[in-house]
Amino acid sequence: MTALLDSLRATVGAAHVLTDGDLSAWEQDWRKRARGKALAVVRPATTEQVAQVVKACAAAGVSLVPQGGNTGLVCGSTPDESGRQVVLSLTRMNAVRAIDAANLTMTVEAGCILQTLQELAEKDGFLFPLSLAAEGSCTIGGNLATNAGGTQVVRYGNTRELCLGLEVVTAEGEIWNGLSGLRKDNTGYDLRDLFVGSEGTLGIITAATMKLYPMPAARLTAWAAVPSMEQAVELLGMAHRTLGAGLTGFEVMGRFAVSLVAKHFPQQRVPFVTGAAEAADETPWCVLLENSDDESEEHARARFEQLLEQAFEAGCVTDAVVAENLTQAHQLWHIRESIPLAQVEEGLNIKHDISIPVSRIPEFVRVTDALLADKIPGVRMVDFGHLGDGNLHYNVQAPAGGDAKAFLAEHEERVNTVVFDSVKAFDGSISAEHGVGSLKQHKLPHYKSPVALKLMRAIKGALDPENRMNPGRVLEV
Numbered sequence: 001m002t003a004l005l006d007s008l009r010a011t012v013g014a015a016h017v018l019t020d021g022d023l024s025a026w027e028q029d030w031r032k033r034a035r036g037k038a039l040a041v042v043r044p045a046t047t048e049q050v051a052q053v054v055k056a057c058a059a060a061g062v063s064l065v066p067q068g069g070n071t072g073l074v075c076g077s078t079p080d081e082s083g084r085q086v087v088l089s090l091t092r093m094n095a096v097r098a099i100d101a102a103n104l105t106m107t108v109e110a111g112c113i114l115q116t117l118q119e120l121a122e123k124d125g126f127l128f129p130l131s132l133a134a135e136g137s138c139t140i141g142g143n144l145a146t147n148a149g150g151t152q153v154v155r156y157g158n159t160r161e162l163c164l165g166l167e168v169v170t171a172e173g174e175i176w177n178g179l180s181g182l183r184k185d186n187t188g189y190d191l192r193d194l195f196v197g198s199e200g201t202l203g204i205i206t207a208a209t210m211k212l213y214p215m216p217a218a219r220l221t222a223w224a225a226v227p228s229m230e231q232a233v234e235l236l237g238m239a240h241r242t243l244g245a246g247l248t249g250f251e252v253m254g255r256f257a258v259s260l261v262a263k264h265f266p267q268q269r270v271p272f273v274t275g276a277a278e279a280a281d282e283t284p285w286c287v288l289l290e291n292s293d294d295e296s297e298e299h300a301r302a303r304f305e306q307l308l309e310q311a312f313e314a315g316c317v318t319d320a321v322v323a324e325n326l327t328q329a330h331q332l333w334h335i336r337e338s339i340p341l342a343q344v345e346e347g348l349n350i351k352h353d354i355s356i357p358v359s360r361i362p363e364f365v366r367v368t369d370a371l372l373a374d375k376i377p378g379v380r381m382v383d384f385g386h387l388g389d390g391n392l393h394y395n396v397q398a399p400a401g402g403d404a405k406a407f408l409a410e411h412e413e414r415v416n417t418v419v420f421d422s423v424k425a426f427d428g429s430i431s432a433e434h435g436v437g438s439l440k441q442h443k444l445p446h447y448k449s450p451v452a453l454k455l456m457r458a459i460k461g462a463l464d465p466e467n468r469m470n471p472g473r474v475l476e477v
Helices: 002-012 047-060 114-123 140-146 191-195 229-246 255-264 297-314 326-337 339-346 358-375 404-425 441-447 450-463
Strands: 038-042 064-067 085-089 096-100 105-109 163-170 175-178 203-211 218-226 247-254 285-293 319-322 353-355 380-386 391-397
Touching: 002 038, 002 047, 047 064, 047 085, 047 163, 047 175, 047 203, 064 140, 064 203, 096 114, 105 114, 114 140, 140 203, 163 191, 175 191, 218 229, 218 297, 218 326, 229 247, 229 285, 229 297, 229 358, 247 255, 255 285, 255 339, 255 380, 285 297, 285 326, 297 319, 326 339, 339 380, 339 391, 358 380, 358 391, 358 404, 391 404, 404 441, 441 450
Parallel strands: 038 085, 064 085
Antiparallel strands: 096 105, 105 203, 163 175, 163 203, 218 285, 218 319, 247 285, 247 380, 353 391, 380 391
């Protein structure tokens, strides 16, 4: 491998080919579920350098693991233990190449931090609506590779819907420039959609042209207590009818989920949730709503008040607070975004990122909660997520006082089977926004159509016949 390493150093510079020292930032995933050993961590600065790295690795018979901010949740961007894979870190490729105000687009490189793009768009008077908890460290290339979702999907869609064009380095080291920014282009297969969500298994996304939107005149946030999941779904329908396109966020959180935030981050004031996490409470579910308005704050507040008045009369809401200013709104969203961190403090848990038709979510939760409680007495459910688009983070915590690590080792496979079988029975998906990675790869054949898998393998075989692009992810090849 000496010749390959020398070639890589000549391409990107010796300082950007890392082989020694502590490489855990690249070799270990964020959840600490996987740890591998890389031949090298290579950090190119240009698309041309990425292409040269791919060609050099292909010639040496070495596979590549593309990596952005390494914030993924399905072990999709860490090397295996062989010591023969190159981690291709794209974080140096962080330029904003262009902002086209008339076309409402920004063309950016894959290593751009999501939060940076949000701030740059806002500085120019635009909204870039992709928003998720890891936005301070995740990169747009990783967002595209996993088709990330987040809190604004109900209005703006997943990352795929925000992307108009891509620049990609293929498995052969060729550069495809598809950064036109066109909203209409019916000249054959949509290559962009092949690479978005492919988790680096078909090629390496190096740049993208993303949609921008006019900045809303006002954004208001409300936190509501609801007595059941059925009534949370009813409230969602009311919000669609009353707010229309102004509904830009609709998050549901089980009481235990927000109680974990109150328990582990007591400086955060969680509305309507007090006391110990296991205490009985009249607020079994909370909903966080966001209303974006193109007219004014007064108009937005009037519509919000109309919605909440209807919801109170219908019994969908038992209590509610509307943020009076931006600081209060950020505090409410911070509670929602702190749930995953609070789970970490509580101990290891079994995570599920699932999607179910919205109309069937209440029954799914009721049935699946009962199945798990029957199999594992005392098990605690951390239910929260993006009810507006049918995406639940349906997580399973060990019984109180139990050994979380032992719980994970003993029950993870059985819990996953119960949950995924139930997801299939309710016509859902076992991965809504996190992807498949290596964590769910072995599950895919049980829950994906054989015809779909055949087509996916055909695409993989055509674009990456030597299986050099992020092998061991998504498909068993």
